[in-house]
Amino acid sequence: MKHTFYLTMTLIAFWLLLSGHYTPFVLCCGFFSILITVYIALRMDVVDEEAQPIHLTANTLLYWLWLTKEVILANIAVCRRIWSPHLDISPTVICVDASQKTPLGIMLYANSITVTPGTVCINVEGNKLEVHALTWSGAQDLLSGEMDRRVSQLEV
Template sequence: MTYLVGLIVGISIFWFGLSGHFDFPILHMGIGSIVFVIWFCHRLKILDVEASPYMLMPRALGYWVWLGGEIIKANMVVLKAALRVTPDIEPAMARVKTSCKSDLAKVTFANSITLTPGTVTIDLEGDELIVHGLYAADVAPGSFDEMDRRTSEAIDGKR
């Protein structure tokens, strides 16, 4: 039930925020489209944490702040590499194991790696990711442990 309420509130805020109209016909079309989406999600039986991740927001906000700091730090490393006259990069690929359980957490972890400059997630198979990095040290074993732990805590709620 909380997922249903979260989805209704989230879709309503999104629709009204994008529309900005409160005229009679447009308001009714908006309400009709919201009801249709909720009915469709219920019929497909996809009302869960992945369809309505709004309940994760308090935990996820802390993660996003931390990830923003990591992105800034990685930007500095990539900027230094780009400004050097002689490039000193040593590209490498590695398999990274994740402790994330849900698909949402795994995808969030993979996207977090890709958002961090200098690293790209190439593939996600089960609980392993294939990651490419500008520097071998960036994809060394254990280099993503903290990000994996934080993602798991934020999305799966595991501590």
């Protein structure tokens, strides 16, 4: 029940922000489309905690800021490699242990790896992640485990 309520509220906010037209007829259309969407979601049995991760905390915000910084640094590094005359790359495949306990935590860690240029998560098995890195040094940075530690802190 709680999750259904959250889903409805999220959809209403989303619809209002996207629409920008607030005449009675359009509002009615929006209302019915939200109703149908919620009904379908309930029928599909996908309304649970995972569908709407709303445990946004100050910690999450801090993590995003840190991730943004990492993404910017990684972008600069990858750009330098691409433009370097000798194409100074050393593709590496490594296996990383994820210390997160929930599937959501592992998903967050794997996505953080992929969103950072220079490292892509290829496969997830249990808590072992297979990662392809553009450079050896990029792989080393990942193995130092700072990102893993920060994602694990979010889980509590």
